[in-house]
Amino acid sequence: MVCPEWNQVNKDDYRGIWVYVEHFNGKISEGSLQLIGKAKELAAKLGVDVTAIMVGKDLDKLLMEPIYYGADKVIYVDDDRLSVYLPHLYAASVVELANKYKPEIILFAATKRGRELAPYVANTLRSGITADCTALDVDPKTRDLDQVRPTYGGNILAHIRTPTRRPQLASVRPNVFPTPPRDESRKGELVKEKLSKLPEPRGRYLGSKSITEEDESGLPPVEKSDIVVVAGKGVNGVEGVKLLTDLAKLLGGTIGGTKKVTDAGWLPTSRQIGQTGRTVRPALYIGMGVSGAIQHVFGMNESKIIVAVNSDPNAPIFNYVDYGVVGDYKQVTEALLELLRERKKQ
Template sequence: MNMEDYRGVWVFIEEKDGIVAPVSLELLGAGKWLAEKRKTELAGVLIGENVQELAQTVVEYGADKVYVYDDPIYRFYRTESYMKAMLACVEKYKPEILLYGATSTGKDLASAVATDLPTGLTADTTQLDVEEDTGLLLASRPAFGGNIMATILCKKYRPQMATVRPKVMKALSRNNGATGEFIHESIPIKEEDIRTKVLEIVQTTTQRIRIDEADIIVAGGKGLGGPLGFQVIHQLANTLGAVVGASRDVVEAGWIGHHHQVGQTGATVTPKIYFAIGISGAIQHIVGMQNSGLIIAINKDPAAAIFQAAHYGIVGDALTIVPMITEAFKIALGREGEVDARKV
């Protein structure tokens, strides 16, 4: 493999129902920074049906060019069709870095592409950097149960590929009217070549607010002592109109359901306000909430790692302190009306 043949940073642009996935916009922001360090171009790879208008969106969020595969066969995501398009594009234009969102679609496609290309894949990355001279991608992620951060390198093969967790990167501000190059590609593929068929799309709804969409999260950990300790978490969350979060150890202990879990094996969140109550601050938890607007930690251990990530910290017994805070908020905010995170 001649490394000099591979240039440019690419982002797989995930779309659904005519909307670009937020993680793809976030990766364009990260990709732009990597491309500028390498003095190369940033490109998006857009696959779907009737997606030409979205190509302009990709440019307005930072891409210099967009490779567009627009065909009815790509109406629904299927591994085979998308993989064939991506492989053809990579083999023709040879990027040095290729990023995917760590979504169900992104992880499926990335792993399929990696099995065919002579290269590796770093999964669930939370930090990205690149060596300016060598172009070596530094893809970091928690490892060994979230106890350490590992930086994974692909020294001998290209492209260097990684899936990146949603909400850990920042999208650029949209530059309306930006111009870029659109390259329309196609491959000889027919419906009968695809073994998987989409028979029906079933839409489901839920009344539960997703934790990764919440403005305020009140999260609890093992420091609460047991399931009953979470009562103070729920009381504070109800007062603030917040969503309840949790650390991995309390979820594994069965104190609360998995959909509340924040961290490497849970959800990555970026609320305006994040309360970390009775949470020690393991790396796998920190990477899931470190980009919150305001982090408030309460822990009786003054040496707890969570205080290193917090903007404000209170040392003391959470079961005593949290009810006091809850009552203070009830008085300050009143019991009626919708709570605004900015007022908190």
């Protein structure tokens, strides 16, 4: 179905894959770099380049980074009016560039800003957006992007296509794809663009204060750690979570939880792993009292080694583990703590 209000597009006018590269406090978001890796795979199937799009102020130091991670080109706008992130100005910038260069695909990291910006851009370009994809592929014949995302509570995977519109836009949560290796010997083109019709700011920026939830563990965020110990409802309360936090500390990792645990307030929501939480791909995931509901599994099944302790031998989590223990999480955790403390003493 084509909306009669929208002009027809000629798909052949659109070529190339763009990744909107987000930066914050002088640092590029990991999720954007991961998309560059995926975009390269898709670009090879379509025979096109990967272009990173950067918008902001004082970008000089960051401009080569997307190229080191695999982009062929960076198109950027460095403008005083973009010194502060304001969604309608940033979106207008991306839209102006897209109207000029006509990419066939634009990918966004589904960070807080990406989730705001991507639909803004899609709507202005009169195209669709598939948010929170868990897989992406392309059909080299039709050049349609296969945008895969869980739906109906995670019970099915929807394959969404945008056969009549261009560009095709999708967002992907950080850590769904691995970060490609950084290679400083890579060369690429930097293209500076000036914007003609940036809209007037609709408000005055008064400064920002980051909103952080209280997190007493002092441990790194779940997406940033190579070892994640995860508390499920089976740990039965904050005492259980505390025990697992001690284990995470001794292992040099961090603590996460299922939705039931964060809903109960035993951990902050920033530590929830799963479809509506964070995606992790650590070297080691240890689930304690986690049943293994599909919505949780979506956020952890790319972990390299999965270990679970559950008192129910039929718990679905055992379908995903490398090592499974049928037993009481408390007994196992206490034994592990003792072992690790002994080792530390030696």
